[in-house]
Amino acid sequence: MTKKDSNRESLTERQFMQLFLQHEPVLRLVARSMLVDWMAVDDVLQEAGVTMWEKIGQLESADGFLPWARVIVRLKCHSAINAARRRRLVLSEEAVKLLAVEIDTVDRERYETNLNALQGCLQKLSPQQRDLVLAPYRDGIEVQDIATSVGKSANALYKQLGRLREKLSECVKLTLGVDVSSGGISQ
Structure with a gap:
């Protein structure tokens, strides 16, 4: 059994859902700081949740969930922004980075x-x-x-x-x- 497989087994679906729901308000805040559309925030969180579950083997401990999840949410936001950019005007990459840094300081x-x-x-x-x-x-x-x-x-x-x-x-x-x-x- 590989390390990833043992991590996957050590974090149950229930534990994953508890961690996701516990940190969902912060993850939503991260997505909202980067996206202008509420529906896009919901879509990104849904996609990020699926990705997190698929990549749960990368998580070394439950304590590292929030920083790990933030990275995934940010990457999904960047994907959504790039898709939106093809459809309409959006914030510049620099503005999005500034917002992402700012949101990390929110208590x-x-x-x-x-x-x-x-x-x-x-x-x-x-x-x-x-x-x-x-x-x-x-x-x-x-x-x-x-x-x-x-x-x-x-x-x-x-x-x-x-x-x-x-x-x-x-x-x-x-x-x-x-x-x-x-x-x-x-x-």
Whole structure:
């Protein structure tokens, strides 16, 4: 039996899935930092997951999963970017590299804390407000189309979205203990 075969046997499908799901938010953040399309992020994560499972024998220990998985996600992102480049304009390679370096400095706990604060604040909005503020981030929906569906002009919708986003921003800052008036952390 080769070393790769023994590694494959030592990390079960269950253990692999636990590691993947544990680190999925960070891997999604890596992909999101490099790709502009939410659907492309989902596609890349799916492809990366399949590749990780196929190459699990390369993983020396469960402790090395996240750095190893980040490399695979980045490579899949670069493939997606190159495919997109053939279809339309995308970020330059230099910009993508800068974003990839920047994302490595993101503190996972801070990211999760911020995400939890945002989710909590979104829940404080009415269902209609929440749907409206999330609508522009759904698959390819244009603000003009949303405005038409709610019976408003695009300009009026932009203003309403701006107010809702400001409300969310203030809620998140208060939740995180950021002094809204000075922009600093309150004591």
